[in-house]
Amino acid sequence: MIANEDIHIPLIENIKELVAISEKDIPLIIDAFKPKELTKKEILLHTDEVSNYMRFISDGCLRSYYINESGQEYTVQFGIKGWWINDLYSYLTKTIAQYYIQALQPSTILQVHRDDLDNLFNKIPAIERFFRIKMERAYVANLNRTVKSMSETAESRYLSFIKKYRDIEQNVPQYMVASYLGISPEHLSTIRSNLR
């Protein structure tokens, strides 16, 4: 693992942004998080398997998405460098995933198995704190998305999206942005042309 140590730098940085960790604990963390390379369009998690890993994006761009009975696709979440991505329900309950996770660009992720992460929680309380805070923030961000989707028009949501997530918008096809915002790709196209 020593040769690959660099690959863990964004992860350690990400953790240190929120909590203090002692230098002696860093090797434990690095050891638990295994790197994985993904090609563009590669599917990392299928809906016929359980999500057993918590995943950190070292580089690239991914999304999770849901396909309903009518075959329609809904982007649940995007993730870029420094973000975390998972089907958390599947991970927590060990049930079959509801969402696919897919790389939208060639990507590198660091994944930690549930058992290893649970061990880290016991050995390094700061890691548990880190996830407590991450989860708080993820919850807040998503609740905000919920409220906006109820109270704002599609155009206003799109404008907020490109303002807030310009680096995502540039890495993903427009129809995925539409499905993240809960609108049809045709309608998003119309919205964009009305902005000009």
Place this chain on the structure above:
Amino acid sequence: MIANEDIHIPLIENIKELVAISEKDIPLIIDAFKPKELTKKEILLHTDEVSNYMRFISDGCLRSYYINESGQEYTVQFGIKGWWINDLYSYLTKTIAQYYIQALQPSTILQVHRDDLDNLFNKIPAIERFFRIKMERAYVANLNRTVKSMSETAESRYLSFIKKYRDIEQNVPQYMVASYLGISPEHLSTIRSNLR
């Protein structure tokens, strides 16, 4: 506080459902959580103040809601006995609340000040674990709400709601359910009459 000890029982139960806590820590927890009685319709948090407390519902029914510039009201969250309710963003960032919190029935809550809860996190790691798990679950539940609101019709969301939250439905006016589901009260009324 000894005379009021019973009032903390639902809280301690709620914590024990998720994590093991040692008996000696229980008084610390009880001491940190202060009871507060609310009358029906009483507003517990206004949008001109910072939310400084994490709140557990011992009894009753509450909601958080958002009012946009046009004066339209959106129910963000409901809560009943055994649930937690807050404007988490305000609590975490110490900024003015975006959401009101209001009692919909006479209610009893237990609230812990941010500073006291942070102390508990340091003294009792199980409490931090408890919140880590609670936040994971809250995030999952809300993400599920997001996906459903994108992929299902209003009728189907309403049917899921009354199935899942019958005890809430019976305690809140129908127009609040509508605003939680992201539909107008008139449309919810039409949906209900079509079900008959």
Place this chain on the structure above:
DNA sequence: TAGTTTTCTTAAGGTATCTTAATTTTTTTA
């Protein structure tokens, strides 16, 4: 670089849901 596939655009007709408004029903208050 030509061919193929994927993504985006445009437009027309359709539908779910909204807005407004008036009426009825239920709940609260005096």
Place this chain on the structure above:
DNA sequence: TAAAAAAATTAAGATACCTTAAGAAAACTA
């Protein structure tokens, strides 16, 4: 218990967004 206030219903017209479909543009691939 009567009056007042709040909530729910009904209905009609309005609109944001969807669906379908076809063509154009852009991005891959051989």
